[in-house]
Amino acid sequence: MEGGEGVNFIDPHIHMVSRTTDDYRALALAGIGAITEPAFWAGFDRGSAQGFRDYFNQLTVAEPARAARFGIRHYCWICLNPKEAEDLSLARDVLAIMPEFLDRPTALGVGEIGLNKNSVNEVAVLELQINLAARRDELILVHTPHLEDKLKGTRLIMDVLRNEPRIRPERVLIDHAEEHTVGEIRDRGYWVGLTLYPDSKCSPARAVDILERYGTDRVWLNSAADWGISDPLAIIKAASEMRNRRHPEELIRKIFHDNPAAFLSQCPKFITP
Numbered sequence: 001m002e003g004g005e006g007v008n009f010i011d012p013h014i015h016m017v018s019r020t021t022d023d024y025r026a027l028a029l030a031g032i033g034a035i036t037e038p039a040f041w042a043g044f045d046r047g048s049a050q051g052f053r054d055y056f057n058q059l060t061v062a063e064p065a066r067a068a069r070f071g072i073r074h075y076c077w078i079c080l081n082p083k084e085a086e087d088l089s090l091a092r093d094v095l096a097i098m099p100e101f102l103d104r105p106t107a108l109g110v111g112e113i114g115l116n117k118n119s120v121n122e123v124a125v126l127e128l129q130i131n132l133a134a135r136r137d138e139l140i141l142v143h144t145p146h147l148e149d150k151l152k153g154t155r156l157i158m159d160v161l162r163n164e165p166r167i168r169p170e171r172v173l174i175d176h177a178e179e180h181t182v183g184e185i186r187d188r189g190y191w192v193g194l195t196l197y198p199d200s201k202c203s204p205a206r207a208v209d210i211l212e213r214y215g216t217d218r219v220w221l222n223s224a225a226d227w228g229i230s231d232p233l234a235i236i237k238a239a240s241e242m243r244n245r246r247h248p249e250e251l252i253r254k255i256f257h258d259n260p261a262a263f264l265s266q267c268p269k270f271i272t273p
């Protein structure tokens with residue numbers, strides 16, 4: 001599938017550690033020139049901080065090399081994900097090694113942090129990671145819970161962010177937004193991420209509906225493709241949907257290149273493709 005029309009696509013949220021090398025080839029053929037990979041849950045709980053050290057090495061060394069074979073720039077985000085935040089002693093150990101990896105040349109910031117079940121320990125670890133990001137002036141990528149209480153979780157996260165006065169909202173992107181959270185995220189000054197899913201959740205058509213309703217400023221689209229049912233070419237399909245609805249090429253370029261580049265370029269390590 002071709003993205004075409006000269007847009008150098010950016011998928012700002014994709015988990016390539018769980019994708020094949022054939023997927024890299026497909027991304028390159030479709031015109032995706034840069035990707036960013038947040039640290040996330042592996043599908044199982046890691047047993048120690050050493051497990052995270054290995055994973056962070058994979059994100060900062062192995063994946064950029066794998067992507068480079070196909071001419072794709074690979075960047076990453078470093079964090080302890082909310083699903084593994086219940087064990088506070090493990091969390092402290094992982095937080096202690098994060099700065100070493102945030103210093104790596106392709107690490108753009110802290111993410112994807114957030115909440116899963118909105119538990120007390122999850123909130124405590126979220127505060128610690130926001131504090132770390134504030135101290136280092138890092139960009140932040142936020143995961144919002146996929147529950148019926150997405151709105152509640154999103155508000156809780158935004159409240160924790162607001163409690164840290166050093167955090168500037170324009171340097172935070174809140175991902176997996178939906179119709180009922182987009183407006184409030186924007187009103188509070190944050191960037192919005194819309195995640196495309198092949199079934200159940202946000203289809204390309206639904207994502208484009210959201211863009212038509214809420215506008216195209218401070219928003220990016222991503223595949224969040226991982227080890228589950230997902231589509232690494234989802235952003236290309238959303239671009240096709242926009243073309244089918246007769247949206248101009250400049251707008252497609254804005255959504256899939258200019259917007260993510262503008263947010264990510266706030267970190268000087270990001271080189272716009």
Ligand SMILES: [Zn+2]
Nearest residue numbers: 038040112224
């Ligand atoms: Zn993710």
